[in-house]
Amino acid sequence: MSNGFVFSRRSEESLRGVNPKLQAVVRRALQLSKVDFIVIEGLRTAERQRQLLAERKTKVSHSKHQDGLAVDLFPVGGTWKAAEFFPLRDAMFAAASEQGVTLRWGGDFNGDGHTVGNDNWDCPHFELR
Ligand SMILES: [Zn+2]
Secondary structure, three states: OOOOOOOOHHHHHHHOOOOHHHHHHHHHHHHHOOOOEEEEEOOOOHHHHHHHHHOOOOOOOOOHHHHOOEEEEEEOOOOOOHHHHHHHHHHHHHHHHHOOOOEEEOOEOOOOOOOOOOOOOOOOEEEEO
């Protein structure tokens, strides 16, 4: 059974240079996902990280994105509500579990299972632990 979701050219370009284990999780997650999603960012240059820091769009000077160890995903048609990311989280963690990979999700950085508090400011973000 397949949901028929296929990555766009943009998503494929965003996956370029991303750690192969993480790429495999993202590709499997698309097969498992109940909602279609795009990969908005993968590998990031140091220059872009500095720019994001200057714009206060990130909190760290060195991101796992720069090492190809993080991806940002966004549900097609999403409006930035946290709940819209739950199906992505479920698909990503299911795929990671299948492949023996441990993930951290930006919607719950401390992994306590709650999406409230100060650790949920980056819902699109998934990184290898
Ligand atoms: Zn990110």
